[in-house]
Amino acid sequence: MNIPPFDATTQYQSIAAEVEKNICAVMAAGRYIMGPQVKEFETQFAQYLDVENVISCNSGTDALHLALRALKIGPGDEVITTPFTFIATTEAIGIVGATPVFVDVDLTTYNIDPELIEAKITERTKAILPVHLYGRPCNMTAIMEIAHKHNLKVIEDCAQATGATWEGIKVGTIGDVGCFSFFPTKNLGCFGDGGAIATADSEIAERVEYLRRHGGKVKYHHEELGLNSRLDTLQAAVLLVKLPYLDQWNAARGAIADYYISQLSQIKDIVLPTVAQEGKSAWNQFTIRVVNGQRDRVQKTLKEQGVGTMVYYPIPLHLQRVHANLGYFLGSLPISEQLSHEVLSLPMFPELSTSAQKIVTESVSQAFFALI
Ligand SMILES: *Cc1c(COP(=O)(O)O)cnc(C)c1O
Numbered sequence: 001m002n003i004p005p006f007d008a009t010t011q012y013q014s015i016a017a018e019v020e021k022n023i024c025a026v027m028a029a030g031r032y033i034m035g036p037q038v039k040e041f042e043t044q045f046a047q048y049l050d051v052e053n054v055i056s057c058n059s060g061t062d063a064l065h066l067a068l069r070a071l072k073i074g075p076g077d078e079v080i081t082t083p084f085t086f087i088a089t090t091e092a093i094g095i096v097g098a099t100p101v102f103v104d105v106d107l108t109t110y111n112i113d114p115e116l117i118e119a120k121i122t123e124r125t126k127a128i129l130p131v132h133l134y135g136r137p138c139n140m141t142a143i144m145e146i147a148h149k150h151n152l153k154v155i156e157d158c159a160q161a162t163g164a165t166w167e168g169i170k171v172g173t174i175g176d177v178g179c180f181s182f183f184p185t186k187n188l189g190c191f192g193d194g195g196a197i198a199t200a201d202s203e204i205a206e207r208v209e210y211l212r213r214h215g216g217k218v219k220y221h222h223e224e225l226g227l228n229s230r231l232d233t234l235q236a237a238v239l240l241v242k243l244p245y246l247d248q249w250n251a252a253r254g255a256i257a258d259y260y261i262s263q264l265s266q267i268k269d270i271v272l273p274t275v276a277q278e279g280k281s282a283w284n285q286f287t288i289r290v291v292n293g294q295r296d297r298v299q300k301t302l303k304e305q306g307v308g309t310m311v312y313y314p315i316p317l318h319l320q321r322v323h324a325n326l327g328y329f330l331g332s333l334p335i336s337e338q339l340s341h342e343v344l345s346l347p348m349f350p351e352l353s354t355s356a357q358k359i360v361t362e363s364v365s366q367a368f369f370a371l372i
Contacts, residue, residue, distance in 0.1 A: 042054040067208065118150075136164070163188070180196045311345070
């Protein structure tokens with residue numbers, strides 16, 4: 001039995017009839033760009049998050065880009081963020097002309113370490129951009145406190161954390177803007193690219209709304225340079241079907257995480273993920289640390305057993321060539337560097353069968369006990 005790290009096809013089968021009905025309705029109506037399903041999805045997603053405004057766009061990357069633009073962050077400005085994330089986070093900062101300033105992560109949460117943020121604040125700092133990595137919420141209490149004290153904006157990268165909460169509040173609605181991705185592997189995935197921003201601030205929402213369609217409030221009247229970044233009507237139609245299932249899918253992920261934790265807690269060279277009492281993870285990934293230099297060996301052994309795993313991310317962003325100009329070097333951000341050698345994400349998707357889960361944990365155990 002081959003167990004992939006992620007599988008979209010089983011979920012599709014479970015909702016195929018509904019999805020196909022919605023997609024056909026869009027095709028028949030012909031409103032392929034900004035059809036009524038787009039607004040309908042924005043309304044329903046805003047209700048789900050319990051936030052005043054949701055504006056959809058073409059991807060999670062564009063959501064970050066649009067959020068920064070809406071906050072008028074640009075050349076000369078600094079944005080504090082984590083180096084242990086997907087490139088899109090800093091890509092967006094760089095594209096608007098601002099400078100990412102990296103703060104190392106916490107070894108237990110893999111998220112930005114709030115204790116280290118204040119030391120990196122300068123007069124150029126405009127915002128903090130925390131990433132809820134693997135679905136685990138950042139310590140938003142600490143981050144918001146620092147932001148208020150220094151009058152900084154907070155942009156949450158929720159690409160991996162749709163449905164996660166901090167102190168009972170959905171991530172993405174705690175800072176000034178929350179940025180979501182509907183890439184197929186995310187918790188709420190569409191059948192292509194898609195994204196959205198969430199905000200309680202109607203001014204930010206209004207700016208994102210016209211920036212995503214070429215920067216003009218009135219058609220063919222353009223106030224500033226915008227983007228072509230609309231959510232396809234077809235994708236909105238898919239998301240309308242999927243949104244009502246999100247909580248149950250996230251709960252299924254949570255049950256898989258519980259099972260993995262119960263089966264792997266005895267292995268001394270594995271550090272299992274924990275979630276802070278205040279938080280609820282969306283479990284986009286179940287990521288363990290394999291310590292004592294064994295990660296690559298374990299990944300290879302699992303592959304031989306047919307268990308697919310992933311390394312998110314093998315190179316922290318401060319060591320990526322694209323960011324060489326920022327002046328970081330090996331040793332600048334030691335926890336992120338350590339994690340890049342230790343993290344291993346096990347198969348995680350709501351439809352992962354109990355028999356497959358058992359094979360995963362048995363294969364992981366064998367990868368260690370075979371040595372003894
Ligand atoms: C996926 C992802 C993004 C970008 O989302 P896209 O929809 O693929 O553009 C941004 N940040 C993080 C942390 C992600 O995982």
